[in-house]
Amino acid sequence: MSTPAPVRPAAGPAAPAAEAPAQQQGRMTHRQILSALSGMLLAMFVAILSSTVVSNALPTIITDLRGSQSQYTWVVTATLLASTASTPIWGKLADLFSKKLLLQISIVVFIVGSMLAGLSQSVPTLIGWRALQGLGLGGLTALVQIAMAAMISPRERGRYSGLLGGVFAIGTVAGPLIGGLLVDTSWLGWRWCFYVGVPFAVVALVLLQRTLQLPVVKRSVSIDYLGAAFLTAGVSALLIWVSLAGHQFDWASLETVLFVAGGVLAIVAFVVTELRAKEPIVPLRLFRDRTTTLAIVASMVIGVALFGSTVFLGQYLQISRGYSPTAAGLLTLPMIGGLVASSTVSGILISRYGRWKAFLVVGSVLVAVGFGLLSTIDHTTDMLLLGVFLAVLGVGIGLTNQNLVLAVQNTVAARDLGAASSAVAFFRSLGGTIGVSVLGAVLSARVGTLIQGGLADVPGAAAAAGSADVGLASLADAPAPLQELIRVSYGDATGRIFAVAAVLSLITIVAIAFIREVALRTESGDERMQDSTEGSTAAVDAELAGASARSRA
Template identity: 65%
Template structure:
């Protein structure tokens, strides 16, 4: 070797092991990343609370309400692993700046929408950028910090998410309730913050570009997105536009299944698949992915209808609806901060994931007992329990996966978990939205019949969000009550799915978190491989063997570095 490291040599500096970034620089870069995440979450939460007003003013339907959310989730799901692959080819800084620009462009265009279909289309553009923010944020943080350190930063990440979750609905409510602004400013307001995030990231993030021979699996991503989209369209439209047992229904299911089958086949043949199937040979990866799907369905599918419940069923303004979600946000922030600090201190994570899954299950099941006149204090308590469970589960679930895989698989594994969580979210919003829509129609019809109202004069089961403002007060009261009572079924399904995530987490094997970042592990592995090459050519002396032992210790995972050096 050109320069050896004897047993008495001082350890490599933090800067050397972190790709040229000191601890201070990594913290500064983390601030930029968190600001970018804040922009994304703020834009999403502003829209979620403004949607009842938007859909009503644009004369949309309950199904379109669902697809305004699903379109973004589906686009981000399909592109998350592609962004992760690109991170192995070009600058991560450039990619995350590009994703921020794309997300901002989609937001501005969405604000200019004149119809619900147009809004859905521009929400897809938002989703393309959101996919980059999801994948790259996880990958960059994993590259800069060790799994053990990451627990310490779950608190700031949770705080950013919580502040955005609080500020979004409140800001969105104020904008919608302010006559001289209007709902379009819910999309425009994030643009200045995105520019600030771009500047901060540009000035602070300085990760090395470590290129690998990677081929983007466009076929796999396209087939997966197409297959899932077809099945979601089937779930959304069946029972209303056509019968569940009709030929159209069977055709959509067949097309969706065939597309997903082709996707699996494509993944087995791809050099660098979107979803590397070999990763699922590891039990931790498989169980964490299953838990992520269930968490995604429950989290997105359940929480997205809260704003609708408060505004439509309970008659609160958008601003008040935002304030009413505070118990959930506070619970999430507190539990994520405390659990993250304890994980960093002790290196143990499973107890917090189990506690979080129990909290999510209990919160959703408690909410499933509510209706259109449940005491609001009780609902606040239920939301706090739900938020506490989400805070412990949502951010920490990726830790065992990142801790268990080799550093070369860190990007793929992280992106895969994010992919399936987003996929679960997209499916959850669509499926639960379809359940809600069908149940609401049934309850409206029963309510009108019970009140002795002529269905033809009331618009029948067509009475709903699209014409709520135009309905007589007696009929609108029935519609609002139907939404309040039907939402409980959404929470019940979410609770059952949260219990499935608890089962998957319970079978995870706990391994103490490593103390080396992804960059440190890669450099230790490469150095150990170089030492192994020297051994294979010229033999070894005691000093070189000592050096290899040190490199194996730095690798910090039970993997290839030690085996290569000893071969």
């Protein structure tokens, strides 16, 4: 009589308490994802709100502080430059440290920069604190995209990218309106444009602490500080040259040679450093992939669309057309409406059908068409017609902005997800930074020419108003006839900067046309990372087993 075999406990769900949280397994329900996104979306709203509030209030700020056109540009450029230079660093840190902690740090940096900017008593001081604001903005821009990629698969990300696009649109709409109300309210004033986002930021910190739980990578850390320094130095030198040439010194001058040569040498040193660095800020291997390279090229031009249109459109509406900041914000609603509608609808359709390239192609064409239409505006353009032009541009931006990031995240390896996402954000910010600087220089030169032409019959007046800097700085104190000339000159010159942007947009169309569409993955970034880790472990185990068998033989 045989003895029964001992009964072993079932191997089913024996100890649910030992199972890691869903967020740390890369598997989350729709409700868990929405909960985790709440803090991140609010943080992004804070960044967008603070940026758009300031851009619409800038004409009043610069006039109040007696600033110039080049300083007007640098109040925007300083934030974009700091954001651009820091974005790859935040992205690399996200591959090494807690994404949640980094998000919280970036919010705190952004709050401190905003508060100090509100205390500024001069334009140079304001520019300095705006740069600190940009460091936090760079973290928010990169880390929200990276955290979303870690939690959500590319196939499902479209529906949540629509939420991100909606938050972007709401922040862009609310910013100019709130900024206009603050500037137009005598007992508050423009300084509150920098304070208004602080309460939202505090709530975002609390939400992130409660809802966001992502796995922390624990491995040896090597940060490429030298590469970051060369990158910042190279970009800064070239942007300072573009901003100052033609005003502080001639285009063909020793200063131009020094700035250009120094900038180019720093960028070359950056590339050499990245080739040798253990943990490069921007891994150059990313550019071996065609989709990543072409998406980055397209993103640079989209950066011009995002930042150039908002910065100079607000200036056009307030300085040339005489609208209040509140009214100027309302007049940009067609662009925002087009952006939120196209980003939301495209996100839903991409998640449903898994196809994304057609949206990018249509969006890039609409961006070029929108800029082409805006290139026709002057100081007499009908506002209804302007609204149609802005709606076309908004739809184009909505179809391309988030979907370019999605295309890259779907292509790169899981270990490069943070670096690749931040690389796209970096080059988009770089495009915006270069765009604001170059378009600002174009606008400044054109306004100066128009002012000189308008004053040609007044002896000595043309020489006194020989630059757009003098024109903008003198706007508040100039006599009525000169004020009218300055306003007309700004209105007639604005079309030229949009014409330049339209030509640049053709590059986006060509780049997107050559992107190869790849089916969207169904695994989240964390799942892919776990699969690759398990695969590597299995390979090592197999190798060790083989070595052991050979030694016994």
